[in-house]
Amino acid sequence: MRYKVKNIVFVATLLCGLIIFLISPKDEFSEIENRRLALFPTISINSIMHGKALNEIDSYVNDHFIARLHFKKIANFIAGLKGIEQDIGIVSRNPVNIAAAVPMGHSQSTNQPNSSPNSEQAFQNIESIIIYNDRAIQLFGGGTKNLKKYNEFLAAIKEKFGKNNKVYLLPIPIGGDYYLPYAVNKGKLKERSNIEYIVENFTGIDKVINVYNSLKEHSGEYIYFNTDHHWTGLGAYYAYVEFCNNIGLNPMPITSLEKGQIHGFLGTLYAKTLSTKLKQNPDYVDYYKVSNALTMKTYDSIGGKANAGKVYYESAKAGGSYGVFLGGDKPLVIIKSGLNEKKILVIKDSYGNAFVPYLAAHYGEVHVVDYRYLNGDLTSYITKNEIRETLFLHNLYVLNNPYTLSREMGMFK
Amino acid sequence: MVFSSLIFIFGFLPITLIAYYTTNSYLIRNAVLAILSLIFYAWGEPIWVTLLILSSLVDYCNGLFIEHFREKKIAKLGLYCTLVVNLGLLATFKYSDFIVENFNAIFSTNFSKPGFMLPIGISFYTFQTISYTLDVWSGQVKAQKSYLKFILFVSLFSQLVAGPIVRYVDIEKEIQSRKYIPSVFSDGIDRFVIGLFKKVCIANVAGELAAKFLDAPGESQTISQLWFGILMFSLQIYFDFSGYSDMAIGLGKMFGFTFYENFNYPYISKSISDFWRRWHISLGSFFRDYVYIPLGGNRNRLVLNLAVVWSLTGLWHGASWNFILWGLYFGVLIYIERKIPLFIITIVPTSVKIIITLLLIIFGWAIFYYDDLNKLSMFLIGAVDFKNKEFINYEVEGVVLANIYWLIITLLMCTPVFNRFKSRYLVSETNVLVYATHSIIIITMFVISVSLLVGSTYNPFLYFRF
Numbered sequence: 004m005r006y007k008v009k010n011i012v013f014v015a016t017l018l019c020g021l022i023i024f025l026i027s028p029k030d031e032f033s034e035i036e037n038r039r040l041a042l043f044p045t046i047s048i049n050s051i052m053h054g055k056a057l058n059e060i061d062s063y064v065n066d067h068f069i070a071r072l073h074f075k076k077i078a079n080f081i082a083g084l085k086g087i088e089q090d091i092g093i094v095s096r097n098p099v100n101i102a103a104a105v106p107m108g109h110s111q112s113t114n115q116p117n118s119s120p121n122s123e124q125a126f127q128n129i130e131s132i133i134i135y136n137d138r139a140i141q142l143f144g145g146g147t148k149n150l151k152k153y154n155e156f157l158a159a160i161k162e163k164f165g166k167n168n169k170v171y172l173l174p175i176p177i178g179g180d181y182y183l184p185y186a187v188n189k190g191k192l193k194e195r196s197n198i199e200y201i202v203e204n205f206t207g208i209d210k211v212i213n214v215y216n217s218l219k220e221h222s223g224e225y226i227y228f229n230t231d232h233h234w235t236g237l238g239a240y241y242a243y244v245e246f247c248n249n250i251g252l253n254p255m256p257i258t259s260l261e262k263g264q265i266h267g268f269l270g271t272l273y274a275k276t277l278s279t280k281l282k283q284n285p286d287y288v289d290y291y292k293v294s295n296a297l298t299m300k301t302y303d304s305i306g307g308k309a310n311a312g313k314v315y316y317e318s319a320k321a322g323g324s325y326g327v328f329l330g331g332d333k334p335l336v337i338i339k340s341g342l343n344e345k346k347i348l349v350i351k352d353s354y355g356n357a358f359v360p361y362l363a364a365h366y367g368e369v370h371v372v373d374y375r376y377l378n379g380d381l382t383s384y385i386t387k388n389e390i391r392e393t394l395f396l397h398n399l400y401v402l403n404n405p406y407t408l409s410r411e412m413g414m415f416k
Numbered sequence: 417m418v419f420s421s422l423i424f425i426f427g428f429l430p431i432t433l434i435a436y437y438t439t440n441s442y443l444i445r446n447a448v449l450a451i452l453s454l455i456f457y458a459w460g461e462p463i464w465v466t467l468l469i470l471s472s473l474v475d476y477c478n479g480l481f482i483e484h485f486r487e488k489k490i491a492k493l494g495l496y497c498t499l500v501v502n503l504g505l506l507a508t509f510k511y512s513d514f515i516v517e518n519f520n521a522i523f524s525t526n527f528s529k530p531g532f533m534l535p536i537g538i539s540f541y542t543f544q545t546i547s548y549t550l551d552v553w554s555g556q557v558k559a560q561k562s563y564l565k566f567i568l569f570v571s572l573f574s575q576l577v578a579g580p581i582v583r584y585v586d587i588e589k590e591i592q593s594r595k596y597i598p599s600v601f602s603d604g605i606d607r608f609v610i611g612l613f614k615k616v617c618i619a620n621v622a623g624e625l626a627a628k629f630l631d632a633p634g635e636s637q638t639i640s641q642l643w644f645g646i647l648m649f650s651l652q653i654y655f656d657f658s659g660y661s662d663m664a665i666g667l668g669k670m671f672g673f674t675f676y677e678n679f680n681y682p683y684i685s686k687s688i689s690d691f692w693r694r695w696h697i698s699l700g701s702f703f704r705d706y707v708y709i710p711l712g713g714n715r716n717r718l719v720l721n722l723a724v725v726w727s728l729t730g731l732w733h734g735a736s737w738n739f740i741l742w743g744l745y746f747g748v749l750i751y752i753e754r755k756i757p758l759f760i761i762t763i764v765p766t767s768v769k770i771i772i773t774l775l776l777i778i779f780g781w782a783i784f785y786y787d788d789l790n791k792l793s794m795f796l797i798g799a800v801d802f803k804n805k806e807f808i809n810y811e812v813e814g815v816v817l818a819n820i821y822w823l824i825i826t827l828l829m830c831t832p833v834f835n836r837f838k839s840r841y842l843v844s845e846t847n848v849l850v851y852a853t854h855s856i857i858i859i860t861m862f863v864i865s866v867s868l869l870v871g872s873t874y875n876p877f878l879y880f881r882f
Contacts, residue, residue, distance in 0.1 A: 006602040010598060010602055014430060014433050017426055018434065020430075021431070061421065065423075071870050074867040075867070081868065085821055086816075086817055086823070087818065089814045186810040187810050
């Protein structure tokens with residue numbers, strides 16, 4: 004008897020599931036997951052024969068299943084019971100292509116870069132992404148073997164220009180050294196070693212600006228994002244202070260700058276890991292405005308048409324919030340402050356976007372080149388525009404990547 | 417369609433059960449099952465139903481042909497026909513790329529690979545229909561005259577897509593007449609839920625961990641991650657496949673069919689020979705009965721027979737050299753086991769036997785996993801590279817700890833402990849408390865499985881490439 008009851012209950016449960024599914028209204032959009040839910044596919048003989056319609060019906064059923072979100076909550080709860088929750092979440096194991104993969108500002112500006120870099124080439128020395136204390140941290144894997152050639156390259160540039168052009172290098176730490184737990188890096192500070200090598204060996208140029216210790220001192224402050232691979236406007240500010248101290252400029256106090264803030268920023272490392280921890284603690288982007296009187300023009304190539312640009316794209320939002328700085332990565336931008344006749348050329352990656360606006364407080368013209376997107380001859384550009392100072396501004400991944408060297412050598416033939 | 421999907425559990429299954437049980441007529445019941453089974457099969461890729469029907473028609477006719485001309489020489493035609501057609505189908509749709517590749521390599525030609533897509537379940541239904549024809553030939557069964565009943569045998573959704581390989585002789589009676597016995601149906605429900613749990617909660621979890629650690633063997637940081645990865649794969653493939661077989665057996669029971677067990681706790685095997693009597697039993701016995709014994713078994717040409725059977729067993733699993741290597745690996749081990757003196761077998765404690773066998777099996781899975789021989793060699797080198805790699809790091813440690821309870825339960829499920837516990841304490845004709853506990857456990861397993869299915873992105877089925 005009890006078997007009959009059980010059998011009937013089982014079949015009835017399944018049947019109820021079916022009926023309720025069929026008659027319940029279907030949502031179109033899931034707020035929580037921020038995506039459209041699958042639509043019921045159009046049926047045609049063709050789509051059935053090749054299995055496409057049926058696959059789509061499967062997705063449709065999965066997306067609209069009864070009490071789907073409740074079941075997901077149960078699933079998350081169960082998943083948490085599998086073992087002892089760890090502080091350190093290891094997410095991605097394979098080399099991650101971040102810097103070049105997301106040309107910042109792609110969606111916002113109307114000026115598209117002429118050529119996107121081949122994503123395979125612009126890859127990073129990343130072993131994995133760790134999530135620790137609600138922060139996504141990348142592991143810097145590189146040794147110093149690629150730096151020797153870059154050193155020679157920079158020394159050759161300096162030699163070519165001689166006294167006419169001061170050449171600086173500012174290597175930017177990724178932040179792993181400051182935030183990784185001992186269990187992960189066993190106390191080995193690879194970024195520090197890398198920067199120390201640079202300071203010791205890159206003697207052919209005028210100055211290597213070492214911001215490692217300064218950033219380390221401020222590492223308790225919000226100088227790196229938790230969900231994105233970039234540093235913040237504040238982190239760039241401290242590097243800017245160090246830059247000024249090194250070359251004899253007077254840095255503006257941060258209190259004299261007007262601050263703006265963009266909330267709800269989930270950056271590249273969130274996109275890569277989709278970690279719920281990161282999602283629950285989104286970033287915000289603080290930007291410190293040097294002045295409202297700055298003008299900026301963007302160019303797709305040297306001598307190309309000038310397009311309007313803004314130093315601060317204050318309408319940036321959501322995943323593109325970092326694009327508040329310069330509107331993203333452009334081949335060439337020129338920021339004019341009208342302060343004086345001094346000019347500086349900065350060759351940078353996307354970290355540079357947060358840094359270069361500060362230079363506009365000291366230079367009448369700041370010429371900014373993204374090493375990935377500009378093709379052209381910078382040697383003659385520097386001479387023609389009478390630029391007397393050149394800053395190479397790169398994060399450690401980019402600095403240690405042979406692709407960077409090959410791109411820049413192409414610009415300084 | 418797969419069993420472990422919402423559309424099957426809450427769509428196909430209730431509809432089929434209700435359609436089946438609304439009538440008492442066997443004719444209608446068989447028709448319902450046959451038609452719905454074909455729809456089930458067609459749901460994945462409708463076009464391949466044609467091959468299924470073709471294979472079944474051919475062997476339906478072969479069976480009748482052999483029966484009609486029994487004792488006459490011409491009956492052999494039926495035998496050749498089944499082999500040519502079914503093996504031909506396999507050669508074309510499963511092995512043609514492999515054949516062309518090797519032909520090109522040997523004769524330095526440059527034929528392009530046909531690139532056929534693998535029809536689901538082809539390795540199962542071709543073997544089923546071959547076994548039918550061979551059994552008719554040997555007189556074990558009489559040919560089935562009703563095409564409806566025959567196609568039911570071939571296409572029955574519970575075992576069509578991923579086994580067990582069911583022989584006609586085993587379900588001949590049940591095709592004719594089945595009874596609804598409440599306790600059997602109830603067992604079927606239990607079995608189905610257990611299988612679903614194994615698939616969704618154990619195999620899928622193990623699979624994600626395996627892929628994480630095994631997919632880039634050349635870049636592994638530690639030795640333990642490779643071993644842990646292979647251990648996870650060993651668990652994944654066992655629970656994936658045995659879970660599916662459980663569901664098949666459970667579903668069969670719901671419709672009055674009894675299928676034989678396909679797995680019998682293979683990871684507590686005491687030897688490799690023992691292992692193959694516990695793993696994918698229906699395949700092992702197929703090769704034993706239809707290839708090994710007809711070739712002479714262990715009476716003459718033992719080495720050759722073993723080589724043939726084990727290469728074929730490996731090859732059945734996939735059209736790539738690593739699978740053949742995997743099969744031969746076991747062939748060699750089985751041969752060696754036969755040569756071990758009896759006194760050693762009796763002296764060695766059972767636990768040692770089990771451990772050694774497990775290591776051999778797990779190592780075998782490494783050969784099975786990497787169909788790229790390059791990656792396989794990177795794995796093998798990395799797995800013993802004590803000089804250049806550290807043994808364990810925070811990552812492996814973290815993953816093990818983060819899954820430790822799951823891991824313990826999974827390892828226990830490889831042994832009969834839960835089953836024994838159930839047989840002793842959870843089976844009672846009279847005790848209501850026992851009945852309630854049993855029901856609560858089944859309900860919980862079902863709810864957990866459905867929850868994990870909802871919105872999960874990772875739900876592969878490994879033996880699906882057969």
